[in-house]
Amino acid sequence: MPSTPEIDSRIRESFGRQGLMATLGARLVRVAPGEVDIHLPVAAHVSQQHGFVHAGAVAAIADSAAGYAALSLMPAGAGVLTTEFKINLLSPASGDVIIARGRVVKAGRTLTLAMTEVFAVSAGAEKLCALLTATLMRIEGRDGVAN
Amino acid sequence: MPSTPEIDSRIRESFGRQGLMATLGARLVRVAPGEVDIHLPVAAHVSQQHGFVHAGAVAAIADSAAGYAALSLMPAGAGVLTTEFKINLLSPASGDVIIARGRVVKAGRTLTLAMTEVFAVSAGAEKLCALLTATLMRIEGRDGVAN
Amino acid sequence: MPSTPEIDSRIRESFGRQGLMATLGARLVRVAPGEVDIHLPVAAHVSQQHGFVHAGAVAAIADSAAGYAALSLMPAGAGVLTTEFKINLLSPASGDVIIARGRVVKAGRTLTLAMTEVFAVSAGAEKLCALLTATLMRIEGRDGVAN
Amino acid sequence: MPSTPEIDSRIRESFGRQGLMATLGARLVRVAPGEVDIHLPVAAHVSQQHGFVHAGAVAAIADSAAGYAALSLMPAGAGVLTTEFKINLLSPASGDVIIARGRVVKAGRTLTLAMTEVFAVSAGAEKLCALLTATLMRIEGRDGVAN
Numbered sequence: 001m002p003s004t005p006e007i008d009s010r011i012r013e014s015f016g017r018q019g020l021m022a023t024l025g026a027r028l029v030r031v032a033p034g035e036v037d038i039h040l041p042v043a044a045h046v047s048q049q050h051g052f053v054h055a056g057a058v059a060a061i062a063d064s065a066a067g068y069a070a071l072s073l074m075p076a077g078a079g080v081l082t083t084e085f086k087i088n089l090l091s092p093a094s095g096d097v098i099i100a101r102g103r104v105v106k107a108g109r110t111l112t113l114a115m116t117e118v119f120a121v122s123a124g125a126e127k128l129c130a131l132l133t134a135t136l137m138r139i140e141g142r143d144g145v146a147n
Numbered sequence: 148m149p150s151t152p153e154i155d156s157r158i159r160e161s162f163g164r165q166g167l168m169a170t171l172g173a174r175l176v177r178v179a180p181g182e183v184d185i186h187l188p189v190a191a192h193v194s195q196q197h198g199f200v201h202a203g204a205v206a207a208i209a210d211s212a213a214g215y216a217a218l219s220l221m222p223a224g225a226g227v228l229t230t231e232f233k234i235n236l237l238s239p240a241s242g243d244v245i246i247a248r249g250r251v252v253k254a255g256r257t258l259t260l261a262m263t264e265v266f267a268v269s270a271g272a273e274k275l276c277a278l279l280t281a282t283l284m285r286i287e288g289r290d291g292v293a294n
Numbered sequence: 295m296p297s298t299p300e301i302d303s304r305i306r307e308s309f310g311r312q313g314l315m316a317t318l319g320a321r322l323v324r325v326a327p328g329e330v331d332i333h334l335p336v337a338a339h340v341s342q343q344h345g346f347v348h349a350g351a352v353a354a355i356a357d358s359a360a361g362y363a364a365l366s367l368m369p370a371g372a373g374v375l376t377t378e379f380k381i382n383l384l385s386p387a388s389g390d391v392i393i394a395r396g397r398v399v400k401a402g403r404t405l406t407l408a409m410t411e412v413f414a415v416s417a418g419a420e421k422l423c424a425l426l427t428a429t430l431m432r433i434e435g436r437d438g439v440a441n
Numbered sequence: 442m443p444s445t446p447e448i449d450s451r452i453r454e455s456f457g458r459q460g461l462m463a464t465l466g467a468r469l470v471r472v473a474p475g476e477v478d479i480h481l482p483v484a485a486h487v488s489q490q491h492g493f494v495h496a497g498a499v500a501a502i503a504d505s506a507a508g509y510a511a512l513s514l515m516p517a518g519a520g521v522l523t524t525e526f527k528i529n530l531l532s533p534a535s536g537d538v539i540i541a542r543g544r545v546v547k548a549g550r551t552l553t554l555a556m557t558e559v560f561a562v563s564a565g566a567e568k569l570c571a572l573l574t575a576t577l578m579r580i581e582g583r584d585g586v587a588n
Contacts, residue, residue: 015196017196017197018194018195018196018201019190019191019192019194019201020192020193020194020195020204023170023192024170044166045167045169046167046170047165048164048166048167048211049161049162049164049165049294050164050226050291051291054165055210055229056167056203056208057167057203059206059210059232060203060204060206061203063203063206064203079197081236081239082202083236083405084234084235084236084378085233086231086234086380086527087231087232087233088230088554088576089231092228105569105572108531113529113531113572115572128546128547133574135377135378135429135529145197146197147196235399235407238400252422253422258578260382260425275399275400278409278427280382280427282382282524282525282576284552308490309490311490311491312489312495313484313485313486313487313488314486314489314495314497316486317464317465337460339460339461339463340464341461342459343455343456343588344458344586348461348462348504349526350498350500350504351497351501353501353504354498354501357495357500358495358497375530375533376530378527378529379496379500379528380525380526380527381527382524382525383524383525438491
């Protein structure tokens with residue numbers, strides 16, 4: 001397994017190439033082997049029609065957290081693609097910031113299962129607002145699909 | 148069931164309040180009873196790290212298409228919230244535009260199942276790139292949750 | 295692609311080895327390239343606590359229909375394993391017989407997406423009662439995992 | 442919340458009415474508020490074609506464990522129905538016994554999210570072989586749908 005500084009820089013560089021994360025205003029806050037946290041400040045530009053954070057924005061940061069948790073356990077040069085995810089939305093995503101905490105459940109040779117818990121933080125209090133499970137596929141030797 | 152012009156204006160008004168759709172650059176292209184199409188031009192600001200459209204952006208328009216397909220069959224004043232969705236990503240979302248076509252599978256009193264097929268369009272040719280199934284919940288009498 | 299009689303005999307032989315299908319009383323009724331139907335008579339030995347067919351029994355025939363639809367498009371000798379499925383249960387599975395109709399949505403090199411519609415048949419009338427989407431993985435060269 | 446002996450007897454009685462659980466050979470091993478364990482001995486009559494336990498049998502005990510975990514937190518007289526579940530299958534279900542451990546993630550007024558971890562036990566060693574998330578709906582006042 002690559003050392004932690006190598007993992008950290010690889011994932012930060014890849015996250016920086018995700019145009020959508022910058023567009024949403026999401027920040028990569030924590031990287032550890034098999035675990036990645038992403039934060040999204042609540043704002044009007046990521047809302048749905050009732051003013052909550054859109055399920056698609058919640059899913060986007062939860063999927064990225066799951067994907068990078070999976071990538072953190074793969075060898076350098078491998079790429080990761082999501083093949084499927086399911087998200088259960090437990091309560092409206094609102095408050096000050098939405099935190100997605102992804103972690104690997106099982107890393108396989110080809111497929112990895114990861115899970116992301118998503119919390120809505122309001123005045124410092126965290127509330128579980130969504131749960132995602134995702135299958136990530138390891139890609140090797142395909143041009144343009146690394147990290 | 149409300150008449151088609153009523154459905155159309157209700158959904159266009161609600162879509163206009165989804166800050167995320169404007170942020171992504173998504174457009175509401177077609178509204179019919181039980182069916183809604185949303186288009187998303189491929190662009191760098193919705194990308195993941197390899198240059199494809201981010202799974203979260205694909206999921207966002209697919210979820211909105213499913214949700215509005217469900218809302219189109221609900222009485223005026225009812226609100227719709229997604230309780231869960233699963234998306235299978237079949238091939239990289241790339242090309243010129245991504246089209247999400249949502250339709251109701253079964254409309255129940257409380258819960259509606261909808262499905263969205265997502266196509267990547269390149270030089271006029273469509274390719275199925277994702278499939279979403281979503282459960283939508285009808286909300287009535289909750290302040291701020293209408294349409 | 296193998297000819298239809300070859301597909302038919304390969305899948306019937308494999309189905310015959312599924313102890314669970316015999317235990318449930320399920321029958322393989324139709325095999326075509328990319329499409330498989332399985333029928334399950336409603337009976338007390340497959341029930342849940344209210345007398346409906348148990349969601350697990352519905353899922354079992356829906357998963358087998360999806361898996362064999364996928365296998366029908368794979369080369370002889372390949373084996374198929376389900377990596378994930380989601381099922382939405384739309385109405386209680388009751389009546390005379392439950393019919394699962396599986397079909398391939400997209401056949402890939404490693405992963406295939408299949409969908410199964412499940413109908414409850416009562417006095418000859420069919421009602422959609424469940425919808426499953428499944429990812430099937432093609433396995434080659436692993437001892438004991440063929441067909 | 443009902444006291445533990447009341448929960449225990451209510452769930453044991455309901456489990457006893459699930460014809461499918463008896464057919465599979467599944468046993469209700471542990472009931473606590475929000476947590477239920479079900480065991481399934483590995484046997485030929487619940488197999489798929491390669492001799493592993495069929496994904497449908499794994500899903501059946503995982504769904505029952507999730508459903509009873511949810512029911513354990515509902516008032517007496519309420520009934521529970523699964524509206525959807527997703528299961529990820531991580532490794533072949535084989536060995537001596539399959540253990541499904543269900544627990545409530547969030548209990549809501551109408552919908553409850555539960556998760557079941559499934560372990561394959563071989564010579565006393567446990568290995569995570571599947572993960573299920575399920576949405577359970579609370580039903581009240583419908584004839585025949587209690588517990």
